[in-house]
Structure formats: C-alpha cells, structure tokens
Amino acid sequence: MSTKPQNVKGMRDLLPQAMMLRQHIIGTLREVFERYGFEPLQTPTLEHAETLEGKLGDEERLIYRFEDHGGRKLAMRYDQTVPLARVVAQYQSQLQLPWRRYAVGASYRGERTQRGRYREFYQADVDIVGSSSPIADAEIIAVLTDALTALGFDNFVTLLSHRQILGGIARVSGLDEAAAGGVYRAIDKLDKIGPDGVRTELMNSGVSADACDRILHLVSLSGDSESVLNALSTALAGDERAQAAIINLREIIVAATALGVPSNRYAVAPRLARGLSYYTGMVCEAVVESPPMGSLLGGGRYDDLIGLFAERSLPTVGIAFGLDRLHDVMEELGMGPRGAMADVYVTIFNPESMAANLALAHQLRAAGFKVEHTLDASERLGKQLKTADQRGIAFAVVQGPDEQAAGEVVVRDLKSGNQHRFKSAELATGLRGIMQA
RNA sequence: GUGCUCGUAGCUCAACGGCAGAGCGCUGGUUUGUGGCACCAGAGGUUGCGGGUUCGAAACCCGUCGAGCACCCCA
Known part of the structure; x- marks a missing residue:
C-alpha cells in the first residue's frame, strides 16, 4: 500500500x-x-x-x-x-x-x-x-x-x-x-x-x-x-x-x-x-x-x-x-468561461484603511458582485494588483487616503489599465456600468 | 480483457551508461500610491514507485502504479 x-x-x-x-x-x-x-x-x-x-x-x-x-x-x-x-x-x-x-x-x-x-x-x-x-x-x-x-x-x-x-x-x-x-x-x-x-x-x-x-x-x-x-x-x-x-x-x-x-x-x-x-x-x-x-x-x-x-x-x-x-x-477549443470566480478584487491600501476598504467589499457583495480581497492588510498594493490579475479577475478597487478624504473610490480595469473614479456610494452602479461596457 | 508507447523541476522538454540541465512559471529586489516590460538575485528533483545488472543507472532488465494509442466497446 x-x-x-x-x-x-x-x-x-x-x-x-x-x-x-x-x-x-x-x-x-x-x-x-x-x-x-x-x-x-x-x-x-x-x-x-x-x-x-x-x-x-x-x-x-x-x-x-x-x-x-x-x-x-x-x-x-x-x-x-x-x-x-x-x-x-x-x-x-x-x-x-x-x-x-x-x-x-x-x-x-x-x-x-x-x-x-x-x-x-x-x-x-x-x-x-x-x-x-x-x-x-x-x-x-x-x-x-x-x-x-x-x-x-x-x-x-x-x-x-x-x-x-x-x-x-x-x-x-x-x-x-x-x-x-x-x-x-x-x-x-x-x-x-x-x-x-x-x-x-x-x-x-x-x-x-x-x-x-x-x-x-x-x-x-x-x-x-x-x-x-x-x-x-x-x-x-x-x-x-x-x-x-x-x-x-x-x-x-x-x-x-x-x-x-x-x-x-x-x-x-x-x-x-x-x-x-x-x-x-x-x-x-x-x-x-x-x-x-x-x-x-x-x-x-x-x-x-x-x-x-x-x-x-x-x-x-x-x-x-x-x-x-x-x-x-x-x-x-477554448470554449466556456475563463478566469476566476470573482468579478472584482478589493485592495487594502494600508493597515489604516483596512476597515474602510473591507466595507467596500461588503458593499459590493450586498449589491450582488462576487468579491475577493487580500487577507494581509500590509501587503503591497502592487502585489495585490498582480495577484488579482494572475487570478484572472478583471477589476480591482483601490481606495487610499486621498480617495477616502474625497469620498471617492477608484476602479482599475486590469486588462487595459484604465481607471475610473466614482463617489463611494455609487461604486456598485459605476462598476456595473463598466462591466457591461 | 488483448497488443504496444511513454512517465525527468509547477509546465514544456534536454541529457540516452560517467557532475540532472534549459526555457517558461514561481519568490525576493531595483520600485513604501498601481500589476504586466526590463535587469539582478534566489528557491525548487529520492529522474513515478520497488527490485535487479554494473566500478557507476534518469538511461539497460524485471515487476508495479499512472497516462496515452490500437483492439474491444462506448459517454
């Protein structure tokens, strides 16, 4: 045996x-x-x-x-x-x-x-x-x-x-x-x-x-x-x-x-x-x-x-x-769905912004999105973006101190590198719009 | 159930009786508000497993497990 x-x-x-x-x-x-x-x-x-x-x-x-x-x-x-x-x-x-x-x-x-x-x-x-x-x-x-x-x-x-x-x-x-x-x-x-x-x-x-x-x-x-x-x-x-x-x-x-x-x-x-x-x-x-x-x-x-x-x-x-x-x-034949289960990856900018960033993940899940995020609050932002892209997730959400102060959030398209800014409260609507485009 | 072929790093493969290697991938760094490019460094192997032959085996022989091909049959 x-x-x-x-x-x-x-x-x-x-x-x-x-x-x-x-x-x-x-x-x-x-x-x-x-x-x-x-x-x-x-x-x-x-x-x-x-x-x-x-x-x-x-x-x-x-x-x-x-x-x-x-x-x-x-x-x-x-x-x-x-x-x-x-x-x-x-x-x-x-x-x-x-x-x-x-x-x-x-x-x-x-x-x-x-x-x-x-x-x-x-x-x-x-x-x-x-x-x-x-x-x-x-x-x-x-x-x-x-x-x-x-x-x-x-x-x-x-x-x-x-x-x-x-x-x-x-x-x-x-x-x-x-x-x-x-x-x-x-x-x-x-x-x-x-x-x-x-x-x-x-x-x-x-x-x-x-x-x-x-x-x-x-x-x-x-x-x-x-x-x-x-x-x-x-x-x-x-x-x-x-x-x-x-x-x-x-x-x-x-x-x-x-x-x-x-x-x-x-x-x-x-x-x-x-x-x-x-x-x-x-x-x-x-x-x-x-x-x-x-x-x-x-x-x-x-x-x-x-x-x-x-x-x-x-x-x-x-x-x-x-x-x-x-x-x-x-x-x-390369048919059927590709990539990860999640639609979007929410990054944690730094340990201080952890709670605000996780709240964004919660907000998106409540709106019906499949959301993944890092489990390491001090992981470098670049590494998180790389992870998200390698997993085949199409979008990343970034909210650092500047965005937080302005009550905004950035959605990055990981394929094209294009970024979109939304008011925090309109994140789900904005993301839905980009995904359908 | 019959007859064959093939198993080497995560992947694709090289070495074919004499120091186990390459490319890609992976990890870290150059780069503490943004991944992909480039450069530097690093980790990673009981050569499927067990036995035999040999001074020496990834290589040859036997067995076994797995994958595949042709039968047989079927999704």
Missing part, C-alpha cells in the same frame, strides 16, 4: 478551473432541458446487482460488483438508463406518462482507460418515457441540438439512423441474424478504417463479395437526408421492417425540422450501429470534426427495456451527454 496520495485509476479530481467549466456545462444543459419541461431525477450510485444483470449483454463484465457488510450483492451504476427503468416500474402509480426526465450523475465501468474514456464518468441523460410517437424522437433531437448550440458548439453533426435500416441491409444481403452482430460492428467502423478495411472485415466474417459491394454501397450513402433515405428505400424495397424504419425516420425529421433543428446539424448515416443491445428504433450520436473525441452524446429509442421491470410495454427514447467529453473538447 503506497502512502503517496493518488486517485483511483480512471477517476479524476476536478480542480476549480475544471469544476467551474463542469458547472457551466451542467447549468447550460439544465436550462435547455427545463425549457422543454424535463424534470430532474436522482437515483443512488449503488443498485442491487440483479437490477443491472441481464440488460447489457456481454458488457456486464465491466460492472463494478461487490458485497456489502450485510452480504447484499450490489453493483455500481453502469448507466442512468437502467436505473430509470427501475424507477419507472417502482413508482408507476405516481408518474404521469409521457414523462420527461433528466438526470445528471456519475456512472462506473471497469474499462481500460483512454482519452475521453474513464472509469468514473458523468452523464446528463434526457429521456421521454411512455411515448412511441416520432414527435418524441424529434423532441430529443431538438433538445440535443439546442443544448450543444447553447454550449457554443458550431461544428457538430448529429448522425441519425434506425436499427431496422441496418437490419434491412443485412437481410437483403442474405445474412442471417446470428452473423449480423459482427457485420454491424464492421460497418460502424467505416469512418475509421475506410471502405477497404470494412470489406476485409466483412469478407473475414464470411460475407460474399457480392453482398459486400451492396452493403458498402448502402452504408456509404451521403448527401442530404431525403436523397439518402430515398436511395435506401429503393435498395431495401423488399424489406417491410426497413421500409417502416425509413418512414419513421422521415416523420422524425419532419417534426425535428418544425422544432427548429437546422438541416446542417443532422445527417442520416446508415452505418451508425451503436453497441448497446437494448435499442429498438431510431439511434443517434453527435460528433465534432475536431478535436478527435468519439461521440459527445449518444442514444436512441429503446421500447422494451422498461417493460422488463414494469409489467407493461413502455416505449422510451433518450440520450446521454458525455460530460467529460464535452468538457475535454471545450477545454481544447
């Missing part, structure tokens, strides 16, 4: 600069979610192990599992979707459907860590429980588009597809359902390994050369969503489930457009597979061109999961924002 302080692998401390960005992200997302009427939900970090088992396919080996002191078999939350299903089943009589809920919290997966991939990671989930309408899918697309835009992203695209489109491609290519899993995974890598790479993988899983060509042609379709959907519709003419999926995507896009989603913010991408086994309908994920960072969010429609807990079918659609990834990308 090492005595050296260290955090657990894959789990991070968020120091103030990082935490301020995190809170900015969460605050922005909440504001958007609530604009659509989504209501907050919190569930515990720990669940009964059996609640999580049997829902996630072969990824269950990543679940953190242990026994508590009473011998209960417990597991750490793996995502926020299964807990949602549990809550819906448990409180059915108290919930009015359809129910829009959001949840912000950490989930845990025992994965090998990598950039943008942590063992403790934070997600903000939004889901609409109890509606199979394409309008619900569209609302999710609208929420995520609004949210990423509100955060300042101007380079993202939401990739859209449908489980039954990929299914249809597999069926018309003559693949049986059992072989399809590997085929989906190969197709999903198109962007990463290119058409030739996908072809190699498909051939290795026993797909005929002829089928490879048809699959590659279909999943490589690009262009505006209507022409992609038309091409898919023609190619999958014999497959009823795929046709239904295409109609469903069209309805979703019509509604999303009406809800204000611009056409350059989404793209129909037949290659999109998504691993989580519980998706049944529309699937989506949002990506940015740079920096390289997987998907910023992902999700889709899962109509059967909640039914595993509740005794009735509860169609649900939702997504999860990856807060750590949003954070890492925004940091690299």
Whole structure:
C-alpha cells in the first residue's frame, strides 16, 4: 500500500478551473432541458446487482460488483438508463406518462482507460418515457441540438439512423441474424478504417463479395437526408421492417425540422450501429470534426427495456451527454468561461484603511458582485494588483487616503489599465456600468 | 480483457551508461500610491514507485502504479 496520495485509476479530481467549466456545462444543459419541461431525477450510485444483470449483454463484465457488510450483492451504476427503468416500474402509480426526465450523475465501468474514456464518468441523460410517437424522437433531437448550440458548439453533426435500416441491409444481403452482430460492428467502423478495411472485415466474417459491394454501397450513402433515405428505400424495397424504419425516420425529421433543428446539424448515416443491445428504433450520436473525441452524446429509442421491470410495454427514447467529453473538447477549443470566480478584487491600501476598504467589499457583495480581497492588510498594493490579475479577475478597487478624504473610490480595469473614479456610494452602479461596457 | 508507447523541476522538454540541465512559471529586489516590460538575485528533483545488472543507472532488465494509442466497446 503506497502512502503517496493518488486517485483511483480512471477517476479524476476536478480542480476549480475544471469544476467551474463542469458547472457551466451542467447549468447550460439544465436550462435547455427545463425549457422543454424535463424534470430532474436522482437515483443512488449503488443498485442491487440483479437490477443491472441481464440488460447489457456481454458488457456486464465491466460492472463494478461487490458485497456489502450485510452480504447484499450490489453493483455500481453502469448507466442512468437502467436505473430509470427501475424507477419507472417502482413508482408507476405516481408518474404521469409521457414523462420527461433528466438526470445528471456519475456512472462506473471497469474499462481500460483512454482519452475521453474513464472509469468514473458523468452523464446528463434526457429521456421521454411512455411515448412511441416520432414527435418524441424529434423532441430529443431538438433538445440535443439546442443544448450543444447553447454550449457554443458550431461544428457538430448529429448522425441519425434506425436499427431496422441496418437490419434491412443485412437481410437483403442474405445474412442471417446470428452473423449480423459482427457485420454491424464492421460497418460502424467505416469512418475509421475506410471502405477497404470494412470489406476485409466483412469478407473475414464470411460475407460474399457480392453482398459486400451492396452493403458498402448502402452504408456509404451521403448527401442530404431525403436523397439518402430515398436511395435506401429503393435498395431495401423488399424489406417491410426497413421500409417502416425509413418512414419513421422521415416523420422524425419532419417534426425535428418544425422544432427548429437546422438541416446542417443532422445527417442520416446508415452505418451508425451503436453497441448497446437494448435499442429498438431510431439511434443517434453527435460528433465534432475536431478535436478527435468519439461521440459527445449518444442514444436512441429503446421500447422494451422498461417493460422488463414494469409489467407493461413502455416505449422510451433518450440520450446521454458525455460530460467529460464535452468538457475535454471545450477545454481544447477554448470554449466556456475563463478566469476566476470573482468579478472584482478589493485592495487594502494600508493597515489604516483596512476597515474602510473591507466595507467596500461588503458593499459590493450586498449589491450582488462576487468579491475577493487580500487577507494581509500590509501587503503591497502592487502585489495585490498582480495577484488579482494572475487570478484572472478583471477589476480591482483601490481606495487610499486621498480617495477616502474625497469620498471617492477608484476602479482599475486590469486588462487595459484604465481607471475610473466614482463617489463611494455609487461604486456598485459605476462598476456595473463598466462591466457591461 | 488483448497488443504496444511513454512517465525527468509547477509546465514544456534536454541529457540516452560517467557532475540532472534549459526555457517558461514561481519568490525576493531595483520600485513604501498601481500589476504586466526590463535587469539582478534566489528557491525548487529520492529522474513515478520497488527490485535487479554494473566500478557507476534518469538511461539497460524485471515487476508495479499512472497516462496515452490500437483492439474491444462506448459517454
């Protein structure tokens, strides 16, 4: 056991600069979610192990599992979707459907860590429980588009597809359902390994050369969503489930457009597979061109999961924002707030003026400003100004004997060096004016 | 869980078997009513950790912890 302080692998401390960005992200997302009427939900970090088992396919080996002191078999939350299903089943009589809920919290997966991939990671989930309408899918697309835009992203695209489109491609290519899993995974890598790479993988899983060509042609379709959907519709003419999926995507896009989603913010991408086994309908994920960072969010429609807990079918659609990834990308792109928490730094001119200067700090806080000041009444003024500037605080307040005698106070803009004089009583008003300028 | 790469001052890196260094940053001073520029001085290291090879290890070998890359998968 090492005595050296260290955090657990894959789990991070968020120091103030990082935490301020995190809170900015969460605050922005909440504001958007609530604009659509989504209501907050919190569930515990720990669940009964059996609640999580049997829902996630072969990824269950990543679940953190242990026994508590009473011998209960417990597991750490793996995502926020299964807990949602549990809550819906448990409180059915108290919930009015359809129910829009959001949840912000950490989930845990025992994965090998990598950039943008942590063992403790934070997600903000939004889901609409109890509606199979394409309008619900569209609302999710609208929420995520609004949210990423509100955060300042101007380079993202939401990739859209449908489980039954990929299914249809597999069926018309003559693949049986059992072989399809590997085929989906190969197709999903198109962007990463290119058409030739996908072809190699498909051939290795026993797909005929002829089928490879048809699959590659279909999943490589690009262009505006209507022409992609038309091409898919023609190619999958014999497959009823795929046709239904295409109609469903069209309805979703019509509604999303009406809800204000611009056409350059989404793209129909037949290659999109998504691993989580519980998706049944529309699937989506949002990506940015740079920096390289997987998907910023992902999700889709899962109509059967909640039914595993509740005794009735509860169609649900939702997504999860990856807060750590949003954070890492925004940091690299220089997005979000910078600098210190405080708006203004009040200096103490000398020990004799300490009381008068601290009273200014009090006055500003009462007026709603975030105010910091030195704790050393004999600290040199120059040092205080340097400290304030280094901490990223934009303004400093100075009041020495001359100003005090005149009943005035000086506000210094630490970026430009410009100074403004105000009557002491008008400090808050004056500062507000400068800050808005 | 598989296969790799990398851990040296607060940060970015150098030294690559022979005295652990530079730039930036930090502290103090030139400057006791105003920070940023300049100059001067200073502090700061068990070279991630543990073991081994060697006259000698930051360097080579083994292990371990951490970060990252490709798988796998996903936020």
